[in-house]
Amino acid sequence: MSVLVVGSVALDTVETPFGRAEAVLGGSASYFGFAASLFTDVQLVGVVGEDFPDEHIQAFRQRGIDVTGLVRQPGRTFRWTGRYQGPMSVAETLHVELNVFGDFEPVVPPQYQDAEFVFLANAAPQVQMHVCQQVPDARLVVADTMNFWIENEREALLELVGEVDGVVVNDHEARQLTGEDNLILAAREILRLGPIFVVVKKGEHGSMLATKTSLCVLPAYPTTEVRDPTGAGDSFAGGMMGHLARCGEVTNATLREALAYGTVMASLTVEDFSLRRLAASRNEEVEDRLAELRRLTQL
Amino acid sequence: MSVLVVGSVALDTVETPFGRAEAVLGGSASYFGFAASLFTDVQLVGVVGEDFPDEHIQAFRQRGIDVTGLVRQPGRTFRWTGRYQGPMSVAETLHVELNVFGDFEPVVPPQYQDAEFVFLANAAPQVQMHVCQQVPDARLVVADTMNFWIENEREALLELVGEVDGVVVNDHEARQLTGEDNLILAAREILRLGPIFVVVKKGEHGSMLATKTSLCVLPAYPTTEVRDPTGAGDSFAGGMMGHLARCGEVTNATLREALAYGTVMASLTVEDFSLRRLAASRNEEVEDRLAELRRLTQL
Numbered sequence: 330m331s332v333l334v335v336g337s338v339a340l341d342t343v344e345t346p347f348g349r350a351e352a353v354l355g356g357s358a359s360y361f362g363f364a365a366s367l368f369t370d371v372q373l374v375g376v377v378g379e380d381f382p383d384e385h386i387q388a389f390r391q392r393g394i395d396v397t398g399l400v401r402q403p404g405r406t407f408r409w410t411g412r413y414q415g416p417m418s419v420a421e422t423l424h425v426e427l428n429v430f431g432d433f434e435p436v437v438p439p440q441y442q443d444a445e446f447v448f449l450a451n452a453a454p455q456v457q458m459h460v461c462q463q464v465p466d467a468r469l470v471v472a473d474t475m476n477f478w479i480e481n482e483r484e485a486l487l488e489l490v491g492e493v494d495g496v497v498v499n500d501h502e503a504r505q506l507t508g509e510d511n512l513i514l515a516a517r518e519i520l521r522l523g524p525i526f527v528v529v530k531k532g533e534h535g536s537m538l539a540t541k542t543s544l545c546v547l548p549a550y551p552t553t554e555v556r557d558p559t560g561a562g563d564s565f566a567g568g569m570m571g572h573l574a575r576c577g578e579v580t581n582a583t584l585r586e587a588l589a590y591g592t593v594m595a596s597l598t599v600e601d602f603s604l605r606r607l608a609a610s611r612n613e614e615v616e617d618r619l620a621e622l623r624r625l626t627q628l
Numbered sequence: 629m630s631v632l633v634v635g636s637v638a639l640d641t642v643e644t645p646f647g648r649a650e651a652v653l654g655g656s657a658s659y660f661g662f663a664a665s666l667f668t669d670v671q672l673v674g675v676v677g678e679d680f681p682d683e684h685i686q687a688f689r690q691r692g693i694d695v696t697g698l699v700r701q702p703g704r705t706f707r708w709t710g711r712y713q714g715p716m717s718v719a720e721t722l723h724v725e726l727n728v729f730g731d732f733e734p735v736v737p738p739q740y741q742d743a744e745f746v747f748l749a750n751a752a753p754q755v756q757m758h759v760c761q762q763v764p765d766a767r768l769v770v771a772d773t774m775n776f777w778i779e780n781e782r783e784a785l786l787e788l789v790g791e792v793d794g795v796v797v798n799d800h801e802a803r804q805l806t807g808e809d810n811l812i813l814a815a816r817e818i819l820r821l822g823p824i825f826v827v828v829k830k831g832e833h834g835s836m837l838a839t840k841t842s843l844c845v846l847p848a849y850p851t852t853e854v855r856d857p858t859g860a861g862d863s864f865a866g867g868m869m870g871h872l873a874r875c876g877e878v879t880n881a882t883l884r885e886a887l888a889y890g891t892v893m894a895s896l897t898v899e900d901f902s903l904r905r906l907a908a909s910r911n912e913e914v915e916d917r918l919a920e921l922r923r924l925t926q927l
Contacts, residue, residue: 416809510715513850534833548845551812626925
């Protein structure tokens, strides 16, 4: 089955101890889409401005990503400038221009409306809810968010969390959302709001998946080539949702595998700037990394 | 086979969001000893002052810990006062009195000198080296350290690392010791100094074991009852060394199991103040947690 992603498509300028990339392809929907497209068909809803290079649109198409829902509007594309230092665990945002993404009201094209697996990448919770309402028959709707919405749109966010089937957050967000420092208790608190699963991403420390009846904890894939962490979380979600859509069913077993595929896709993304490494990745190396992850964690 | 630990025995005053404990039994050798004694015989070398309660000595004996090497000297016992806040990932030291531990020159009693498994808990690297020389026939000598020695006794510490068979450090220490932010590269850098294995403890994020030919990464055991993290690292080392001594051999397989036992012992320690939870733990629940850890990480 295909997976639908609604989120940002951006031009990023990123500086890390390993170099700098200027106005390169970024955005949550881009990372998610590139990662998920290794597993299944992807439909993308997003917005870009007049300055968005055609070559990126071509790159999406070459990955088999359906960009019917990627609209071009007058104005400039969403731009983010950030920096990572030291162990690169936290992005420092230096500059943001929302541009056309600021007033974006996503419309799911008619041909996407029977989408069964839907990922609502980070956006205002009201916008995510609006998308939710356009795919009433979806089997699995999963949402990401960020600290800004937890602080400023808490009520709308809690309402959204009550509507979706899955939530993907990082450890800081899980703590901030629930006021609970212990991550397992924080995850349980989120589950009480409604979703059937919650994934807590912990960057270089791996991830945790909690459902009402199970818990799974995985370390990050131990790559030594971390050059730019941008997009790791969205690539994680892309691998996860891509695998679930490919399986066509959401069980404790497929969710656990999905967590592992998410782990692998994130590990590929961080090895180079922008979507370069992800664009060069092949199914075979994804399976190799999965097998390696299995060996590394085996007791 | 038995395991010998040389390190601090202390009276700790600890405050966490879950309560406060005043002048309770602490110290690296105490935590290590209590944890290791669940697996094998333990011999302890340390020093206490005149104020050290006899009941703690009895508690060691009740765990089957040989305290022939625990000397009592004129003066007061090593005292540490610390506080943990929020997610309790970092201890804030409020007060330290080294007291009798300050001038401690550990002497391994004659009846311990054929010890085959030796743990040098955190101390000045010169002191650790001095112990090392007293057990020339040991099969496995493992050392812990801390940021203070990395900053102030770097040369002596590097020399010690070159002498021992294994090193146990936390993530900050691994980075600080090597100047390498990527933990896998940091671990490899430490291996280049001489030891056959290095364990990097990451608190709530689990641990990593690196040898020249293998890597193992484990999450922390997901306890929801974290009340006081004091001693988690030393309990980890105790579970690890205890299992290795019980097996009597150090292979990639036993090291991997040892990492899991260390994980379990740390998870018990943090569930209550001082050594209370560790003192109440039984082999059966250790095996239960190990089985649970296996399930949680299984792919």
